[in-house]
Amino acid sequence: MSLRILVTGAAGFVGANFVRHVLDEHPETAVVGVDNLSTGFRHQVDERVEFHEVDLTDHVALEKIFTTGEFDAIVHMAAFAAECLSPFVRRHCYMSNVIASTNLINAAINHEVPRFVFMSSIASYGDCEPPFREDATPVHNDIYGLSKYVTEQDLKIAAAQHGLEYVVLKPFNMYGPLQALDSRYRNVAGIFMQKILTDQPLTLYGDGQQTRAFTYIEDILPPIWRAVSDKSIRNEVFNLGSSSFHTVEEVADCIMQITGRGEKRFLEARHEVKHAYCDVSKAEKLLGLVASTDLATGLGRMWEWAQKQTLKPVKFFDELEVTRGLYGFWK
Numbered sequence: 001m002s003l004r005i006l007v008t009g010a011a012g013f014v015g016a017n018f019v020r021h022v023l024d025e026h027p028e029t030a031v032v033g034v035d036n037l038s039t040g041f042r043h044q045v046d047e048r049v050e051f052h053e054v055d056l057t058d059h060v061a062l063e064k065i066f067t068t069g070e071f072d073a074i075v076h077m078a079a080f081a082a083e084c085l086s087p088f089v090r091r092h093c094y095m096s097n098v099i100a101s102t103n104l105i106n107a108a109i110n111h112e113v114p115r116f117v118f119m120s121s122i123a124s125y126g127d128c129e130p131p132f133r134e135d136a137t138p139v140h141n142d143i144y145g146l147s148k149y150v151t152e153q154d155l156k157i158a159a160a161q162h163g164l165e166y167v168v169l170k171p172f173n174m175y176g177p178l179q180a181l182d183s184r185y186r187n188v189a190g191i192f193m194q195k196i197l198t199d200q201p202l203t204l205y206g207d208g209q210q211t212r213a214f215t216y217i218e219d220i221l222p223p224i225w226r227a228v229s230d231k232s233i234r235n236e237v238f239n240l241g242s243s244s245f246h247t248v249e250e251v252a253d254c255i256m257q258i259t260g261r262g263e264k265r266f267l268e269a270r271h272e273v274k275h276a277y278c279d280v281s282k283a284e285k286l287l288g289l290v291a292s293t294d295l296a297t298g299l300g301r302m303w304e305w306a307q308k309q310t311l312k313p314v315k316f317f318d319e320l321e322v323t324r325g326l327y328g329f330w331k
């Protein structure tokens with residue numbers, strides 16, 4: 001099967017890993033990548049990719065990519081993903097996640113792209129009772145999660161009205177090689193490793209007892225491909241990641257043990273979901289998910305990679321739209 005696919009967010013952590021996996025395991029695939037390089041890195045884009053530096057909020061520029069040829073599938077991974085920061089940058093979050101996705105859905109309908117795989121997030125459940133199941137009614141408490149939910153619902157409408165086939169994937173807290181080490185706001189494993197490499201304490205919010213289903217990136221790449229290529233799966237929603245969960249403090253302890261360095265510092269609590277993990281039986285059954293990499297093994301592999309990276313200065317988001325109620329540690 002030879003597919004031509006459009007991958008958005010191809011320079012980001014998940015996008016770059018996914019593209020490399022596809023081109024290694026399914027080399028007959030042609031990959032066109034799009035990214036505005038806002039949080040992704042050009043050097044992470046595999047050289048076998050036809051790459052376009054385009055912002056998805058620019059529908060005119062996006063349209064030009066669709067004139068380069070037909071696509072068998074869109075894999076939409078581009079997003080502004082920063083839970084907890086998103087209420088302070090609402091407009092940016094909706095532009096990056098809702099309007100950008102809208103432009104892509106419009107193009108998919110107009111160009112009759114048969115399949116739209118959307119990388120949503122566990123955050124779109126909000127503050128439900130864990131383990132979250134795909135049929136749960138969300139209890140939103142964060143703008144990022146809500147913005148992801150809007151696109152999930154838009155896809156359902158596009159499927160019913162225009163016949164656009166979709167697969168929604170809701171991954172959990174992923175970690176592994178290629179995760180940004182310059183982030184201040186998200187991806188706790190990357191932040192902790194960046195702190196270790198710069199001799200700073202590992203900072204935890206509140207009591208650090210928030211539980212998350214930390215998932216090693218390699219474990220979810222084959223199921224994403226299955227969502228792209230298995231025609232029998234259509235108009236479905238899947239939780240995607242590990243069935244086991246750990247506290248954020250356990251991640252800090254594990255990284256300190258692996259590296260033999262570091263100390264913890266507890267900061268003010270944030271407005272966030274305390275416990276977020278899912279039932280993954282549907283993805284195990286239909287997408288062949290086997291998330292078997294344990295935390296210590298996965299973090300060990302990530303640390304091997306992290307030590308070889310040239311650290312960039314930590315990125316600050318300097319265009320906050322709301323400053324009232326901003327946490328002291330982000331001022």
Ligand SMILES: NC(=O)c1ccc[n+]([C@@H]2O[C@H](COP(=O)([O-])OP(=O)(O)OC[C@H]3O[C@@H](n4cnc5c(N)ncnc54)[C@H](O)[C@@H]3O)[C@@H](O)[C@H]2O)c1
Pocket residue numbers: 008009010011012013014015034035036037038039040041054055056057076077078079080081095096100119120121122170171172173174175180187
């Ligand atoms: N990393 C996680 O733990 C996690 C968990 C749940 C869901 N997700 C979702 O998975 C996807 C990938 O996340 P990631 O961790 O790789 O993030 P990332 O920030 O590394 O990658 C996102 C990419 O999208 C690009 N981008 C952002 N806005 C864009 C726009 N308007 N136009 C074009 N490109 C744009 C960025 O430059 C970046 O390269 C996202 O949709 C995210 O919401 C990630």
